[in-house]
Every structure is written in structure tokens, then in C-alpha cells.
Amino acid sequence: MRNQFKKVATLLAALTLTGAVQAADKTITLGSEGYYPPFNFFNSAGQLQGLDIDVGNALCEQLQAKCNWVATDWDGIIPALNAKKFDAIIASMSINEKRKKVVSFTDPYYFNGIRFVAAKDTQTEPVTPESMAGKIIGTQSGTGEVEILKQYFPDSDIKLYPKLDDSLLDLNSGRVDYVLASQFVLSAWLEKDEGQCCQFTGPAFIPDSVAGTGIAVRKNDTALLDDLNGALSAIIENGTYDQIRSKYFSVDITSRPENASALFNSQ
Structure with a gap:
């Protein structure tokens, strides 16, 4: 019985170690643009920086994963996602009905008036x-x-x-x-x-139809969507998001501005 227990314990330890290695080796490839400061831009070394990048890195850290960033021109960024050039887009992309037909979005991480x-x-x-x-x-x-x-x-x-x-x-x-x-x-x-x-x-x-700014994933990638939403909630709750926000803005960026129709339909 002791030998059988040892075998089970050894197997469980091996499985746990394997899971830890897999978690440590997990990489999430993220797409951004690089021409939308202060949300995403290139530094003097040609590396992506900005609020989007900091949020993405914080999400990867929360998920115990490594971030791999890929810079892509804006016009081709959704086709590149669906062609599996990366796993998600973090590029200050507004959530709207047209885009929701081809990608899925996380909860908003800011509102961009x-x-x-x-x-x-x-x-x-x-x-x-x-x-x-x-x-x-x-x-x-x-x-x-x-x-x-x-x-x-x-x-x-x-x-x-x-x-x-x-x-x-x-x-x-x-x-x-x-x-x-x-x-x-x-x-x-x-x-x-x-x-x-x-x-x-x-x-x-x-725009009336915009539901904030979110992270885009492929339509069928529900597991990653759930992971990102969970990680986003976590970094908001633990204060990490606010630390990132304060690097770039002294004002709240989570409140929705006035709808366009309220301003221009009455003109």
C-alpha cells in the first residue's frame, strides 16, 4: 500500500511539475500598431511601448505567460489576427458591431472620446x-x-x-x-x-455604437477570451491597471463621453 501511495504521489508531483513548466513556457502573441501614442508607439530602440503595451504585459504576468509582441499596420491588423499571426490585438481598438462580426472582444479597458x-x-x-x-x-x-x-x-x-x-x-x-x-x-x-x-x-x-475599447481575439477562441477577461478584472481590482493609467493620464479614462447623436442629430 505504501509503495502504491508513493507511486501515486510521484505521479501527482510529476503532473504538477509538468503543469508548472507549461505555465512558465506559455507564450501569448499580441498584435499592436505602434503609431498611436501614448497608447502604442515605438521607442528609440524600435520597441513597442505605451498604455496598450503595459496593459498587455500586465495581463500576461497575471496569466503567468510570456508576452510576444508583433507590430502590424492598422489596416491589416484584424486580417492578421484571423490569419493567426498573433493571438490577440491590444491596439486601442473600439468595440463596435461591425468588428464584432469578425472578432470577439473582452470587456472594455477604457473609453476613448x-x-x-x-x-x-x-x-x-x-x-x-x-x-x-x-x-x-x-x-x-x-x-x-x-x-x-x-x-x-x-x-x-x-x-x-x-x-x-x-x-x-x-x-x-x-x-x-x-x-x-x-x-x-x-x-x-x-x-x-x-x-x-x-x-x-x-x-x-x-459613437453611439461603440462600447468602449477592448482586446480582440478570434471568434472561436473562447478560452483565451475568458482568460483575458479574468486577468483584466484582476489587474483592475489589485490596482495594477490604475498604476499603468497614471503613467500616461492624470484623468479618469473609464467614463463614457457623450454620444455623437446627442451632439449632432439636434443640430
């Missing part, structure tokens, strides 16, 4: 579809901002860019009249030398 920015001498307060008629508005292609502009500003000239930085360069040089983008991203740009030309115009808002 969007806002217009223009040259300081621009006189368009308040911002309305009528006041923006005929104006050139730049934004990044493939974002929720494109749909907002098409829906509420049909008489404006919408110019799309593969990277948000390109639209801001054109705003600085006067080739576009406005740029619509994340208020957090624009706030960081306005503090830089190249952003001294410009200022916010109009209030922050959010």
Missing part, C-alpha cells in the same frame, strides 16, 4: 455639420472616426490617412482644416512642439 483639433485661428465654435461644410477633415483610415464623419459631416471633404501622424502633419502645414481623433492622442500631440499650431475645438464625444 474623440475630438476635433484645428489651427488656433480657426473660428468654428460650436462645431456643427453646417459649420464644417466644405472643410477638409483628416483622420486615420479604418477607424470609427471615418464612420462618424460620413454619418454626421456628409458635406465635408474627408481625407483618409494610413497613419494618424500623417494627418497631423497635414494639419500643421495647412493642407487640412481639421483632424478628428482620440482626445487622449491629440492631447499628447498638442503638448509637443509640432502641436503648438493647434487646439481642440468642440467637445469630446463617442
Whole structure:
């Protein structure tokens, strides 16, 4: 009996050790963009950094896994996920119905209000579809901002860019009249030398259909989705998320701004 007990104990120990090794060796490959500071950007060494990256690393640590980061252009990031180039997207992606048809999302980890920015001498307060008629508005292609502009500003000239930085360069040089983008991203740009030309115009808002910013996984990857949601809840509860947030923002980023329809349907 003792020998049988020893065999069982040895087997259990081996299984436990095997599980520990597997957990230690577990790698989650995460996709991001790198051109959306302060959420994701490249440092001087070409490494991805930003709030998205810090959140992803914290989730991997919570799951006792190693993070492997892959930088991908925004326009191809969902196809790359579904082609299994990585396991999840952490790139400040808004949760909306169109994207939910092809990927699944975690719970939101922040709400990203969007806002217009223009040259300081621009006189368009308040911002309305009528006041923006005929104006050139730049934004990044493939974002929720494109749909907002098409829906509420049909008489404006919408110019799309593969990277948000390109639209801001054109705003600085006067080739576009406005740029619509994340208020957090624009706030960081306005503090830089190249952003001294410009200022916010109009209030922050959010598309009615957007349910916040989440992490995207493949539709059938329910196990990873559950793991990420559990880890996200854990880092929020233990204070890790707030430590990350405070590195980049002094304000709350978890409150939902006003809906676009409330601002522009009544105009």
C-alpha cells in the first residue's frame, strides 16, 4: 500500500511539475500598431511601448505567460489576427458591431472620446455639420472616426490617412482644416512642439455604437477570451491597471463621453 501511495504521489508531483513548466513556457502573441501614442508607439530602440503595451504585459504576468509582441499596420491588423499571426490585438481598438462580426472582444479597458483639433485661428465654435461644410477633415483610415464623419459631416471633404501622424502633419502645414481623433492622442500631440499650431475645438464625444475599447481575439477562441477577461478584472481590482493609467493620464479614462447623436442629430 505504501509503495502504491508513493507511486501515486510521484505521479501527482510529476503532473504538477509538468503543469508548472507549461505555465512558465506559455507564450501569448499580441498584435499592436505602434503609431498611436501614448497608447502604442515605438521607442528609440524600435520597441513597442505605451498604455496598450503595459496593459498587455500586465495581463500576461497575471496569466503567468510570456508576452510576444508583433507590430502590424492598422489596416491589416484584424486580417492578421484571423490569419493567426498573433493571438490577440491590444491596439486601442473600439468595440463596435461591425468588428464584432469578425472578432470577439473582452470587456472594455477604457473609453476613448474623440475630438476635433484645428489651427488656433480657426473660428468654428460650436462645431456643427453646417459649420464644417466644405472643410477638409483628416483622420486615420479604418477607424470609427471615418464612420462618424460620413454619418454626421456628409458635406465635408474627408481625407483618409494610413497613419494618424500623417494627418497631423497635414494639419500643421495647412493642407487640412481639421483632424478628428482620440482626445487622449491629440492631447499628447498638442503638448509637443509640432502641436503648438493647434487646439481642440468642440467637445469630446463617442459613437453611439461603440462600447468602449477592448482586446480582440478570434471568434472561436473562447478560452483565451475568458482568460483575458479574468486577468483584466484582476489587474483592475489589485490596482495594477490604475498604476499603468497614471503613467500616461492624470484623468479618469473609464467614463463614457457623450454620444455623437446627442451632439449632432439636434443640430
